[in-house]
Structures are given as structure tokens and as C-alpha cells.
Amino acid sequence: MALSVKEIAAKLTPVLTRRWTTSDAWRLEVYERLDGYRALRKALAAHPDDLIQVIKDSGLRGRGGAGFPAGMKWGFIPQNDGKPHYLVINADEGEPGTCKDLPLMTHDPHALIEGAIIAAYAIRAHRAFIYVRGEAVHAARRLRYAAAEAHAAGYFGRDILGTGFDLELVIHSGAGAYICGEETALLDSLEGFRGQPRLRPPFPATHGLYSCPTVVNNVGTIASVPPIVLAGADWWKSMGTEKSSGPMIYSLSGRINNPGQYECSMGITLRELIELAGGMQDGHQLKFWTPGGSSTPLLTAEHQDVPLDFESVAAAGSVLGTTATQIFSNKDCPVYATYRWLEFYQHESCGKCTPCREGNYWMVQVYRRILAGEGTHADLDTLLDTCDNILGRSFCGLGDGATSPVISSLKFFKEDYLDYIEGRVAPKLNNRQLVGAH
Numbered sequence: 001m002a003l004s005v006k007e008i009a010a011k012l013t014p015v016l017t018r019r020w021t022t023s024d025a026w027r028l029e030v031y032e033r034l035d036g037y038r039a040l041r042k043a044l045a046a047h048p049d050d051l052i053q054v055i056k057d058s059g060l061r062g063r064g065g066a067g068f069p070a071g072m073k074w075g076f077i078p079q080n081d082g083k084p085h086y087l088v089i090n091a092d093e094g095e096p097g098t099c100k101d102l103p104l105m106t107h108d109p110h111a112l113i114e115g116a117i118i119a120a121y122a123i124r125a126h127r128a129f130i131y132v133r134g135e136a137v138h139a140a141r142r143l144r145y146a147a148a149e150a151h152a153a154g155y156f157g158r159d160i161l162g163t164g165f166d167l168e169l170v171i172h173s174g175a176g177a178y179i180c181g182e183e184t185a186l187l188d189s190l191e192g193f194r195g196q197p198r199l200r201p202p203f204p205a206t207h208g209l210y211s212c213p214t215v216v217n218n219v220g221t222i223a224s225v226p227p228i229v230l231a232g233a234d235w236w237k238s239m240g241t242e243k244s245s246g247p248m249i250y251s252l253s254g255r256i257n258n259p260g261q262y263e264c265s266m267g268i269t270l271r272e273l274i275e276l277a278g279g280m281q282d283g284h285q286l287k288f289w290t291p292g293g294s295s296t297p298l299l300t301a302e303h304q305d306v307p308l309d310f311e312s313v314a315a316a317g318s319v320l321g322t323t324a325t326q327i328f329s330n331k332d333c334p335v336y337a338t339y340r341w342l343e344f345y346q347h348e349s350c351g352k353c354t355p356c357r358e359g360n361y362w363m364v365q366v367y368r369r370i371l372a373g374e375g376t377h378a379d380l381d382t383l384l385d386t387c388d389n390i391l392g393r394s395f396c397g398l399g400d401g402a403t404s405p406v407i408s409s410l411k412f413f414k415e416d417y418l419d420y421i422e423g424r425v426a427p428k429l430n431n432r433q434l435v436g437a438h
């Protein structure tokens with residue numbers, strides 16, 4: 001039976017999403033009425049080191065995919081080094097299925113701006129950048145409008161609120177490349193170069209933007225900072241699990257009745273999320289799903305009671321990633337879905353390293369052959385062998401991530417591959433698409 005609105009509300013923990021339903025919350029006047037910039041006033045009265053400590057105590061982990069502890073990252077920035085420090089906010093959001101940062105920037109842009117000012121103050125940065133995905137023109141426009149309002153109100157610029165702290169904030173639009181979400185490629189792109197990953201070490205904490213100490217954080221990470229500063233680390237830790245604290249925005253898409261953003265305490269299960277989203281669509285049964293975008297290994301209906309926190313998802317053999325939960329049913333084909341994702345990785349591969357550039361290209365050819373009904377049993381070994389040469393041997397996480405759907409779909413759904421190879425299902429691609437493949 002469908003949950004009532006009251007039952008749904010009881011399961012949600014709206015923190016980052018709490019202003020999304022208020023009309024015009026993106027305007028400064030409305031934002032200020034809803035606690036806006038109170039955390040900034042509190043933060044500027046504190047010592048920067050104390051702010052870093054609060055974020056460390058809260059256990060806040062990065063929302064960009066890797067889940068790295070935010071306070072620890074801030075603490076890596078060397079102090080009294082005489083170099084400029086930079087804060088760079090990653091608003092590239094390109095991972096397939098991921099769609100939590102864009103609504104945040106359009107509905108509540110001041111939350112991100114306020115978080116950016118506090119974070120910059122904590123790491124002693126006087127320049128902050130928000131790198132927005134090129135296609136997200138609407139989000140960049142909202143942010144620019146909000147930034148102009150915040151600047152005019154004295155929330156950033158020179159001598160912020162009379163504290164003597166100066167900060168310039170730049171909203172930078174990229175050109176729309178998935179690889180520019182990888183933090184070092186993003187920094188190259190921001191510097192005006194072609195966006196390709198840099199060799200690490202050195203890490204951005206010491207050699208980031210313009211080779212200076214830099215913190216790169218996701219939109220959701222930085223927008224979490226004002227509520228933590230206002231309500232405290234213990235409040236944040238009262239949500240979620242011991243090692244995965246706080247609320248998380250789960251982005252649900254696919255074969256459910258009400259796709260969208262559901263902000264819940266970390267550790268909720270897919271079964272509960274599907275219930276919140278109005279259940280599976282009529283005639284559809286859960287077959288496979290991604291816990292955190294297409295770069296995270298697929299899980300199956302067997303896994304719908306796994307708590308969706310960093311540790312439990314890893315123990316189940318996948319990755320929490322960006323909590324982009326894409327839900328597929330018995331009417332969807334895991335072979336075809338994997339092929340479509342691989343086409344994306346092939347297209348977005350920056351070409352810097354051979355395993356990813358060549359491997360993804362060739363895997364797409366193999367998938368086309370299989371889906372055109374011309375595959376062989378040996379093709380399955382070729383796919384796994386190619387993955388073996390990409391995973392752990394690529395220059396950045398794009399290559400590794402591309403192997404996730406391939407390996408996991410072969411692990412759980414080998415029969416679906418064999419159906420094409422042994423002629424039990426009709427081909428999904430025709431010869432023309434096979435010949436036209438390049």
C-alpha cells in the first residue's frame with residue numbers, strides 16, 4: 001500500500017533540501033528569513049581552526065563520490081606558508097544518474113555561497129571558485145544572481161561584515177566534459193588548459209590551483225557546512241550511521257512511480273527508498289540498480305536491504321558514490337544498459353592514457369557485436385580481460401569506473417549476455433549500427 005504524505009515526511013530528513021519547496025528561496029531576502037547567513041556570522045566570530053575542528057567532529061564526508069572526510073581535507077592545507085590558498089567547488093555533476101547538485105544550486109544557491117564563504121574563511125582562502133558544468137546554464141545564472149545579491153549585502157568582498165576578512169567568489173562555467181569533474185582535470189580546466197587529470201602526488205592540498213594549496217569539495221559537501229556550524233557536530237552525527245554521518249540526498253530515477261530527490265538519514269535501504277518513491281511502476285519488478293551512479297558496480301534485488309551508507313555498500317561489493325540510485329526492472333536489459341553507459345565513457349574518455357582510451361573503444365565494439373546477435377562466447381572473456389587491463393591501470397577514476405557496470409553485469413546477469421549470443425532473444429542493434437560503429 002502506498003505511504004501517506006505524513007509517513008513519507010516522517011522518513012525524510014530535509015536539511016539541504018529544506019528550502020527547496022519554499023518559493024523564491026533563491027532570493028536573498030527569503031533565504032535570510034529562513035536562517036540564511038546566520039551561520040556565516042557565527043563562523044566569522046570563531047577561530048578558523050575551530051571551524052575545521054567542528055567539521056572534523058561532525059564526520060562530514062565528501063558528497064562528490066569518494067566520501068573523503070571534509071574536515072581532514074581542510075586540515076591538510078598548510079598554514080603560514082606565505083602562498084595564496086584556494087577553495088574550489090566542484091559543480092560539474094556529470095556522473096550518469098546524478099542530479100542532486102543542480103536542484104540545490106537552482107533552488108537554494110545562497111546555501112552554497114554561504115558554505116563557500118565559511119569554508120574559505122576556515123582554510124584562509126581569499127579566492128573561491130564554483131566550477132559549474134557547461135550545460136547547466138540555468139544553475140550558473142541563478143548562482144550569479146545570488147552572488148551579486150550576497151556581494152551587495154556585504155557577505156563577501158572586502159571586509160566581510162566588518163571582520164576584516166576579504167573574499168572574492170568566481171562562478172566559472174566549464175565547457176561540458178565529464179572528465180572536468182575529476183578534481184585535477186577541473187583545476188587544469190580552471191587554469192585555462194585542456195581538462196585532463198594531473199599526476200598525483202602532489203595533491204591539491206599542497207599543489208592545487210596555480211600550484212597553491214587548494215581544497216576541492218563537492219556542492220553538497222559545502223552546502224552542508226552552514227547547518228553544521230549553526231546546529232553543531234553532535235546534531236549532524238545524530239543522523240546516519242557511526243561512520244557515515246548526516247543526511248544524504250538520494251537521487252532516484254528509473255522504474256519507480258515518483259522519481260526525484262529524497263533526503264534521508266544515511267543508512268536507509270533501497271527497499272525503503274522505493275516505498276518513499278511510490279513503489280515500482282505497474283508491471284515492473286526490480287532487477288538491477290546502481291547505488292551511486294553508473295561508475296558503481298550494479299546491485300540486484302537481493303541487495304535492496306543493504307543500508308545505503310559508505311561502509312555497508314562497500315561490504316556488499318559496490319560503492320555509495322553520488323547516491324544516484326538508478327532503478328531498472330525485469331523489462332530492462334542489463335547488457336543494453338551497460339552498452340549505453342560504455343558509449344558514454346568512450347565518448348568522455350579524455351584520451352590521456354591507453355587503457356581507458358583504447359579499452360573503452362574496443363569494449364563498445366564488442367557490445368555492439370553482442371547486441372547485434374553476432375557475439376561469441378569468447379567475447380565475454382574479451383570483455384573481462386579488457387576490464388582487467390583498465391581497472392587499476394588507468395590514470396584516473398574514469399577508466400576504473402567504466403569497468404564497474406561491465407564486471408558486475410557479467411557477474412550477475414551472464415545469462416542475459418548468453419541470450420544474445422545463443423540467439424534466444426532478438427538482437428537490439430541491427431547490422432547497420434554495427435557497421436556504422438566507430
Ligand SMILES: Cc1cc2nc3c(=O)[nH]c(=O)nc-3n(C[C@H](O)[C@H](O)[C@H](O)COP(=O)(O)O)c2cc1C
Pocket residue numbers: 061062063064065066067068090091092093094095178179180181182183184216217218219221222396397398
Ligand atoms: C571521472 C570523474 C568525474 C568526477 N566528477 C565529479 C563531479 O562532477 N562532481 C564532484 O563533486 N566530484 C566529481 N568527482 C570526484 C572529484 O574528483 C573529487 O573527489 C570531489 O570533487 C571531491 O569533493 P568531496 O570531497 O566534497 O566529495 C569525479 C571523479 C572522477 C574520477
Ligand code: SF4
Pocket residue numbers: 179197348349350351352353354356357394395396397398399400
Ligand atoms: S582514465 Fe580515461 S579519462 Fe582518465 S586520464 Fe585516462 S584516458 Fe583520461
